[in-house]
Amino acid sequence: MTKAQETRQRIISTTMDLLMQQGYHATGLNQIVQESNAPKGSLYFHFPKGKEEIVAEALNLAGEWTCSHVAEALQAHDSVADAVAAITLSFAHLLEEDNYGKSCALLTVAQEVGDDDVLLRKALDEGFAGWYQLFVDMFVKAQFPQQAAERWADLTLSAIEGAQALARGQRSVRPLENTAAMLRLLIGNAQQMYDMNQG
Amino acid sequence: MTKAQETRQRIISTTMDLLMQQGYHATGLNQIVQESNAPKGSLYFHFPKGKEEIVAEALNLAGEWTCSHVAEALQAHDSVADAVAAITLSFAHLLEEDNYGKSCALLTVAQEVGDDDVLLRKALDEGFAGWYQLFVDMFVKAQFPQQAAERWADLTLSAIEGAQALARGQRSVRPLENTAAMLRLLIGNAQQMYDMNQG
DNA sequence: GTCTATATGAGGATAGAC
């Protein structure tokens, strides 16, 4: 990777971090430049479309990061129920580490953008769609029928994202822990049922 | 209500609306003044602490609004399962009406504030805590044991908030509809179980 | 590719007349 590419990547990952903490509008270009130790003069060389382009790239990074995070958890656990619980709890650890000041970048930005921010809308749509598909596939592989897999995917994803928001709002891991426990229990029950029908 | 109080209330409810659309940092005082048809000169008479005070009041209003919304749904439906599904779907209608440009004010603001915004942190904490307690009580009244009620409350609340975020990000009511269907099914099953143990 | 300097506008907040 050339030096220029390194700078580019450092800007993007710093931006992702700031988005998780403050969201879109509170994150300024000056702050991005400072915290990434990037040369300010070359910002518009690397990202000709300005702030929106930087943030869109940061959202893509957040999407990829989460996808690999989920994939890891699936490999590390025998059951879907355990994997989902582990994923949910990992966000609890993330929040505790950062004093309840971070949540998923797509979650923060999604609440701020309007119709005009075309680049961001696209990045958000693709990011969420990617996660949804990942979860649907996970449930399908675990023998859930297609419609059930889709519904479980939405419920699971919604609960994980929402629990992050609640945990951050209340500065407590309780919502994430309770959500993790419930998801493990309920997904486990459903799994048993589908296994019996199968076998 | 005096004219001054009316102005005050109009500012607060306009702010709540803007928070739902854009969040905290994107909402400016000028915009609040314009859209509420309030006199700019009296902003700091009504709210001496400035923007943070206005937003804190708007968050309180959002909290109260949702509480009464939930209470209504509970009265209108026989079972907790149906009430929860109805509440979830009502957010789908809200989103469709406004072209997927609105979500819960506490949800949007919670993703943007840091440690310094003391007033906002307090308003968020109280708002979320109020909802949580409301849901816990609901499940307890429906014969759920205390710990189960707490866990179901967090899962339900998380799922509803998260589904709003996903729906907004993907501009689709699918996450809300799937989440509503799942919550109705799962809460219904749990209810049956606890009813049997009871009777 | 990176620098400095700057254009241009919007943000929140305040002062003082009425």
Place this chain on the structure above:
DNA sequence: GTCTATCCTCATATAGAC
């Protein structure tokens, strides 16, 4: 209580030298 005018800071973005 409401008005106008204004201050100060910060934002994004651009221009032009190197």
